[in-house]
Ligand SMILES: [Zn+2]
């Protein structure tokens with residue numbers, strides 16, 4: 001437990017991805033089986049243990065502290081797990097702190113009535129960091145800025161494994177992953193991939209440089225719309241429950257039961273997860289966001305934002321692995337498959353159409369004219385390319401439509417993180433409504449390092465107020481902000497949310513009064 | 529074991545009842561040996577906007593504005609301020625004030641343990657264990673003894689003598705870390721974490737934010753005791769006080785100014801700077817530093833994260849919760865007055881112990897390194 005607690009503690013404070021990888025690799029290298037495997041499972045969200053409710057923890061601590069002192073402390077600290085970890089009376093130096101593996105196996109075997117006593121005994125034998133880590137583990141949801149993907153990346157790097165290989169076998173393995181660690185340490189063979197509903201690594205595209213078009217033959221490619229949803233893999237099954245995987249390999253089945261329930265077919269499909277808008281068109285991304293990251297799915301969400309998958313590729317058809325076939329053959333199999341789908345499934349799965357074009361010029365025109373709510377641009381796919389895991393150069397290109405831009409006024413600046421912590425690098429900008437500025441978004445990239453220094457200097461010299469890491473500035477600097485789409489939003493004061501805003505130009509020359517007005521931005525909203 | 533020693537109020541109240549029935553000796557024998565006295569006992573000490581005024585002595589303790597006669601507990605900026613008519617303090621505290629503000633009018637040094645009559649009050653200074661020169665002020669007037677703790681801690685510090693327990697009628701205490709969540713870990717273990725980070729990130733400079741007076745020198749000494757003998761690099765604002773500590777016999781080992789060093793020379797090194805310089809432009813000269821901060825506040829994760837600290841080191845020069853309560857039991861005063869910090873929690877704990885207590889709500893004293901705006905060190909480039 002000590003090593004795992006130290007790892008969590010370090011990860012909480014570590015701002016950089018590289019630093020996190022370093023910490024994870026060190027943990028795998030220095031922690032024995034099975035603890036490191038359970039640690040990995042806790043980070044990857046695959047650890048299945050009974051969770052403790054906050055009410056139980058409150059009960060445990062109230063038997064050990066004065067309630068008035070507890071409430072002063074909780075007010076000050078703010079986080080229940082941390083307050084209890086710090087308040088818990090230290091004492092049991094004599095007892096050995098339990099290993100993570102011991103905690104997991106004991107909890108799984110214990111009857112529910114014994115759990116409070118077990119927790120108390122462990123708490124007594126741990127130090128403050130250990131107690132905090134234990135409570136985080138018990139309450140579920142570590143929230144320490146490490147995704148399943150990052151944890152697996154660290155494991156792959158540490159064991160010199162191919163990440164795609166690891167992803168492929170991952171869902172067939174169980175904590176504490178001793179076979180996986182043996183493989184990473186070259187003590188064992190690559191574990192076998194599970195049959196059926198397991199995750200297969202995605203094929204990813206590269207951004208198209210428009211100058212590249214002249215070197216490409218249009219006859220070699222097909223075009224599809226690029227949808228603004230989230231990329232998913234549907235591992236359907238007629239026997240076991242179907243599963244839905246995000247690009248990271250995270251299993252998001254539980255969040256989208258409307259989709260998985262309809263996937264009772266033996267095939268693995270690749271497509272875009274979207275929610276229905278008016279009629280057949282998908283709704284803007286903001287609507288899909290209402291469905292993301294929810295552990296418990298309310299019926300109201302299911303009704304208001306029905307999800308579906310717009311399918312564009314097929315990896316498995318029954319037992320047949322199609323991935324080595326050229327796109328043309330896979331597409332044929334996919335079209336046949338989609339035609340035979342029962343009506344109920346058709347409401348949740350439809351086919352992403354191929355966009356016919358004669359020349360690059362014609363396609364450029366098509367791309368410019370398309371501004372549907374959930375269209376981000378076009379995808380170009382080479383007709384003869386197999387389905388290759390990872391991001392191979394050449395077979396698939398994404399060709400996003402040109403961004404929209406507005407001139408907005410800098411309103412607040414916040415200190416960045418890690419390398420940027422000495423700079424004001426996160427910028428909130430707004431536009432005019434009558435004679436007041438309303439914030440419409442936040443951008444933290446798009447500028448060079450040299451420009452960041454200039455922006456930072458400007459912020460320091462024009463600060464009107466400070467709130468912790470945030471400074472309010474006088475309305476004096478205009479930023480040209482580029483973004484992919486503007487959408488209606490009830491969560492923003494301005495009523496508008498921008499997709500992927502970034503600073504495209506700093507308009508040192510432009511007076512703030514000449515920046516855009518809210519009405520102008522509202523006209524850019526899709527469907528407006 | 530209960531989290532709050534002495535939380536069993538019934539037991540201590542019982543002890544007080546013993547006192548009323550059978551007198552002081554019995555109470556001492558019982559073990560709950562707090563003196564009991566009337567609340568009006570020390571009416572000769574007044575809370576004024578200038579600070580704690582000792583009326584029959586004609587002086588103010590740690591005044592926040594210039595006064596005719598000041599008695600200073602220690603050299604931190606919120607306790608020692610310039611411009612008084614006369615200043616009484618320990619020799620190191622006066623030397624620290626000279627480094628910070630230049631020579632002061634009416635300087636008078638008093639050694640630990642020496643008694644001096646000021647007006648009608650007998651004054652003595654005793655070590656507070658907080659920083660070099662820090663003192664508790666022990667005062668006697670008409671048979672009543674009052675001790676003003678100043679800032680203090682109870683654990684060992686290689687840079688200054690330990691806190692001396694002085695029994696008294698009224699103990700006037702600080703309460704900076706008076707919440708049961710503040711339990712400072714062993715400082716050796718915190719230093720080990722810093723060195724562990726150097727092992728994990730051997731190419732990155734380790735930038736440690738630490739108060740320039742006291743904390744910085746203590747960290748240097750703790751590093752030396754742990755066997756770290758490489759040169760330690762210093763922000764320009766640290767140099768003068770480190771030299772002063774050396775003059776008072778604290779052997780800090782090899783210290784090198786950051787100024788003028790090529791960037792690469794700092795990789796894998798420990799660099800000390802004032803907390804305010806951590807996120808200042810000054811730190812940009814370093815290549816991807818690991819930012820550490822040594823403070824009792826680092827105990828709270830949100831606090832540390834807010835400051836963008838990557839490696840929080842829980843090292844404080846103030847008493848933590850258990851040390852505060854232990855001090856109440858050791859000093860065993862008749863009553864406790866609380867100057868600055870989390871007064872309400874300490875008052876509650878004293879209530880549970882059956883000790884009369886009141887909060888003085890003094891203004892002008894800051895929490896240790898509480899935030900950027902308050903950090904008294906100038907973040908001058910060095
Ligand atoms: Zn102090």
Ligand SMILES: [Zn+2]
Nearest residue numbers: 606679893894
């Ligand atoms: Zn203080």
